[in-house]
Amino acid sequence: ASAPAAPAGSYQERIALAASEPAAFWGPLARDVLVWDTPYHTVSDCDFRSGRIGWFLGGQLNVSVNCLDQHVRKSPESVALIWEQDEPGT
Structure with a gap:
């Protein structure tokens, strides 16, 4: 596999690009690094004034897979996960 873009x-x-053109920054990273069950069609649709925040619209992924x-x-x-029970008295 090739290295992520x-x-x-x-x-x-890169900080400036992420701030000024979020889709150009995050789109290639999300496409190349994450495993998508359904690819997204739009990287972001955000309007801070109205409180609408949407990222990777149309996309679906499985967090466990990623x-x-x-x-x-x-x-x-290699060990993939170390689970420690967090209950009082145990």
Whole structure:
């Protein structure tokens, strides 16, 4: 697999791109890094004045696949998850 598409430029240039053109910054990263069950059709649709915030519209993904499964496939001998019960008295 190829490396994820990271926006070119210095750290400060990438910050500026993320602020000025969020779709150009986040779109390629989300497309290349995350596993989508259904691809998104729009990176963002946000209007802060009205409080409408939408990211990756139309897209569906499985958090378990993205957080665990893809790493298990790459390194099956490595620990994928450590779970610790958090209940009083145990």
